[in-house]
Amino acid sequence: MTRFWGALFGQRARRRWLHLILGGALFMPYWLVGTVAVGPFSPDGNVLGGGLRFQLAAYAVGLPIAALTALFPLARPMSVAAARALCGVAPGRFADGPARGSGARARTAGWFTLHLGAGALLSGATLALPPFALAVCALPFSAELRASELGRFWHLDRPWLAWAGLPLGLLMLLGLAAVVAAAGALLAREAPRLLGPGPADRLAAAERRAAELAVRNRLARELHDSVGHALSAVTLQAGAARRVLDSGAAGADLGFVREALSAIEETTRRTVGELDAVLGLLRSGEDDGELDAPGLDALDALVRGAGPGVRLTVGGSLSGLPEAVSREAYRIVQEGLTNAVRHARGETVTARIALSGDELEITMENPLPATPPVARPDGGRGLRGIAERARLLGGTAQAGPADGTWLLAARLPVGTGGGQR
Structure with a gap:
């Protein structure tokens, strides 16, 4: 009832x-x-x-x-x-x-x-x-x-x-x-x-979900590359400074310690700014927001933060590159340095960036460690992110062992990247 x-x-x-x-x-x-x-x-x-x-x-x-x-x-x-x-x-x-x-x-x-x-x-x-x-x-x-x-x-x-x-x-x-x-x-x-x-609504919804997924993937790559590199660089610099201080020698290289601490400060300050930009986009919910990400003009600070074992060579002027190419190239170098300094164990890491015709070539090389590093449970996302960044600009990226060294090579077209993000 x-x-x-x-x-x-x-x-x-x-x-x-x-x-x-x-x-x-x-x-x-x-x-x-x-x-x-x-x-x-x-x-x-x-x-x-x-x-x-x-x-x-x-x-x-x-x-x-x-x-x-x-x-x-x-x-x-x-x-x-x-x-x-x-x-x-x-x-x-x-x-x-x-x-x-x-x-x-x-x-x-x-x-x-x-x-x-x-x-x-x-x-x-x-x-x-x-x-x-x-x-x-x-x-x-x-x-x-x-x-x-x-x-x-x-x-x-x-x-x-x-x-x-x-x-x-x-x-x-x-x-x-x-x-x-x-x-x-x-x-x-x-x-x-x-x-x-109806069918048109389902197609529009699928396109919306694909766009949202692309934005999330882009933000995830930014967080991974920026924060991952910063933590690796800070860890290495802090470890090197600690070893110098723990040596107990009367002539301890305090200048090296001071330089390491300055690199840690600069790296963390830069990374906090990048992290604020990414989190700001997440909070605003704007899918088409533009990240205030660094470009190749910030390479010097990136190399200083990676430690004294990095040797960078720049061929030609990079000031006229499209913004998207400069931004993605910076992230590729950053992720490459992160992997190299993590596994090189004090060995010299060489990096070269040069314009070759209408392509930007990025090569990074470091000796393979005697003991292979322990594989991460998820297989790592850095190399996958490098390949995705290069592919989004119409370029290519390859990484792997070559003649006793680890070689990363990427090619980015500079003529079609101006409109990419």
Whole structure:
């Protein structure tokens, strides 16, 4: 019994009832246009005085006009907003944004017409039937009502028959609630089919997810390269300074210790700035935000932070490179230095950057350690990130052992990178 009353008068049923009344309110302008159209055919030129037949004719004229206006793309967001709030359907089953394509517009027009058509009838019944039903319920208690046209219409003009008006009026109210609940359930059932995503919406959603994934991958690469390099460089510099101090020699190279501490300070300050830029984009939620990432003009600071064992050679002027190429080349060198100083174990690391025609060549080389390093559980992401950065610019990157050394070689085209990010 509780379930029955909840289906008729529960919160979900009340919201769907309100949704239908909203449809009736939206239908009023179309009905008024219909009255203008059918008004000349009524006996006195006024459809309101022409009876129920002419009002239904105005209703029939207004429905196709409502369907036509629903073909505009923005009709779907309005309908989805109302249905999502009032129909009791899971929000994820609705499409987002304006209707795309003729099929989506046709489904939206079908929903809009169904909503407004059913809403107009049931909102009119909601306004007219309850007062009438209450008057029928009051027949046993009012001789004037029994003597009126209402009592004579129901043949309840006698007091002992008038008591039949009480259950009759209640049945009218229950019938109205049942019809409204059934109509609301019908709209809720049809809402996902008529307002749900179509092929064009699914394609747009897939493209959105791909773009978001690309942004997340880009930010992940930035964090990995920037923070990973900084931690490796700081660890190496701090370890070297500690070994000098622990040697206990009277002539300990305090200048080296001071230089190591300065490199640690510079590296951490630069990395904190880069980390703030990445986290700022994450907090703002802007997918197309531009990272304030360093370029090849910051190579000197990068090499100083990597330690004294790095030898960098620059061939030609790099000042005229496109911003995207300069930025990605810096990250490739940074990740290469991170791997090299981590595994070279004090050996010299040589790096060379030079322009060769319309390509920027990056080569980094360091001796292979006698004992292979312990493999990371996830296999590491640095070399994969280097390959991704080069591929995004249309270039190539390779890394691996070569004649007793570890060699990283990357080629980046400089003529097509200006527009990349």
